[in-house]
Amino acid sequence: MTQQERLAEAMRLLGDLVAFPSVSVDGNREVSKYLERCLRGAGARIWTEADATGTKLNLFATIGPDAPGGVILSGHTDVVPVADQPWSTDPFTLTERAGRLYGRGTCDMKGFVAACVAMAPEFARADLQVPVHFAFTYDEEIGCFGAQALTASLVARGLRPAAAIIGEPTMMQLVDGHKGCFEYTTWITGREGHGSAPDLGVNAVEYGALFILKLVELRARLKEMAPADCPFDPPHSTINPGVLTGGQAHNVIPGKARIDWEMRPVQASDADFVKAELAQLVETLLPEMRAVDPAADIRTEIVAEVAGLERVHQNRARDLVVELTGANAPGLVPFGTEAGLFQAIGIPSVICGPGSIAQAHKPDEYLEIEQLEQCLGFLSRLIGRLERGPV
Numbered sequence: 001m002t003q004q005e006r007l008a009e010a011m012r013l014l015g016d017l018v019a020f021p022s023v024s025v026d027g028n029r030e031v032s033k034y035l036e037r038c039l040r041g042a043g044a045r046i047w048t049e050a051d052a053t054g055t056k057l058n059l060f061a062t063i064g065p066d067a068p069g070g071v072i073l074s075g076h077t078d079v080v081p082v083a084d085q086p087w088s089t090d091p092f093t094l095t096e097r098a099g100r101l102y103g104r105g106t107c108d109m110k111g112f113v114a115a116c117v118a119m120a121p122e123f124a125r126a127d128l129q130v131p132v133h134f135a136f137t138y139d140e141e142i143g144c145f146g147a148q149a150l151t152a153s154l155v156a157r158g159l160r161p162a163a164a165i166i167g168e169p170t171m172m173q174l175v176d177g178h179k180g181c182f183e184y185t186t187w188i189t190g191r192e193g194h195g196s197a198p199d200l201g202v203n204a205v206e207y208g209a210l211f212i213l214k215l216v217e218l219r220a221r222l223k224e225m226a227p228a229d230c231p232f233d234p235p236h237s238t239i240n241p242g243v244l245t246g247g248q249a250h251n252v253i254p255g256k257a258r259i260d261w262e263m264r265p266v267q268a269s270d271a272d273f274v275k276a277e278l279a280q281l282v283e284t285l286l287p288e289m290r291a292v293d294p295a296a297d298i299r300t301e302i303v304a305e306v307a308g309l310e311r312v313h314q315n316r317a318r319d320l321v322v323e324l325t326g327a328n329a330p331g332l333v334p335f336g337t338e339a340g341l342f343q344a345i346g347i348p349s350v351i352c353g354p355g356s357i358a359q360a361h362k363p364d365e366y367l368e369i370e371q372l373e374q375c376l377g378f379l380s381r382l383i384g385r386l387e388r389g390p391v
């Protein structure tokens with residue numbers, strides 16, 4: 001295929017992908033089914049897995065020898081909503097204008113997916129020494145739930161490719177690290193009563209305040225626990241109590257309180273530390289709360305836990321992308337991706353994909369055609385690399 005033909009094919013596919021309005025909450029089933037048909041046509045071996053509702057599908061496709069190792073190209077096919085955004089084009093119709101391709105998901109990240117699928121027939125015709133795998137997941141935008149299920153399935157199936165490249169938008173720059181993003185809601189259940197008799201109630205707001213004080217204390221401890229040469233800004237894990245609600249009136253003991261909070265760990269052990277400390281706090285507080293009302297409770301719900309991508313000394317995926325792009329220094333990004341999940345199951349991972357995160361999630365999201373071309377060139381060099389031998 002000539003470069004021109006490749007580009008035309010990738011743009012045609014991107015148009016089809018954008019036309020599926022696969023907003024996370026509505027599911028990505030239809031777009032996954034479409035990709036499955038395309039990849040089967042190219043001769044890929046495929047398995048899919050649905051979530052409990054059946055509206056969301058992970059797709060895992062393999063091309064090349066039935067051998068261990070190889071490279072995963074990972075992307076998500078869900079997109080963020082367009083409601084209340086002032087678009088100047090139809091977000092679900094790919095529109096080309098002045099070298100840019102407009103549409104929801106063009107840069108985040110159906111452009112990368114379209115490039116992979118456009119190259120699938122070339123991967124299939126090549127004499128690959130190790131396989132290439134396409135991992136296209138659901139629900140990245142609301143907590144990487146698809147990638148969590150998919151990485152668990154890789155472990156269960158005993159699959160451990162040698163490297164994973166996540167095609168989130170980095171302008172095709174090499175990125176080998178980001179913090180984790182863990183979000184929680186903590187519910188405090190007390191016992192209501194008259195404000196004049198505090199001992200007869202369990203003041204949920206007071207216990208909420210104690211919980212927040214602990215978060216603030218832990219934040220200071222995390223600063224001290226920062227690893228040496230931590231590359232992130234700021235160079236340590238952080239905690240933010242974001243929302244505190246509870247209570248109704250001056251003279252009523254509040255029976256309920258709610259805290260929305262997050263932490264951004266630079267290393268997995270920091271998150272474990274925070275969780276253990278909070279569990280201990282709750283264990284200390286519950287007996288006195290329950291002495292007044294046995295139904296009193298402090299319960300923390302996980303909203304999302306997107307694992308960080310830790311910059312590690314040895315990273316085979318980084319070596320591979322350096323080789324393919326000539327990148328000199330890898331960068332960091334301030335947003336979370338699926339990369340940390342692959343790293344957590346022992347697969348060296350990096351991020352490198354077309355388009356800019358500056359356009360993601362915005363009205364008039366676009367991908368520059370030049371970025372799509374760069375991505376196709378990158379994949380074509382990857383084919384050559386996998387023909388030469390294992391990574």
Ligand SMILES: [Zn+2]
Binds near residue numbers: 140
């Ligand atoms: Zn994304």
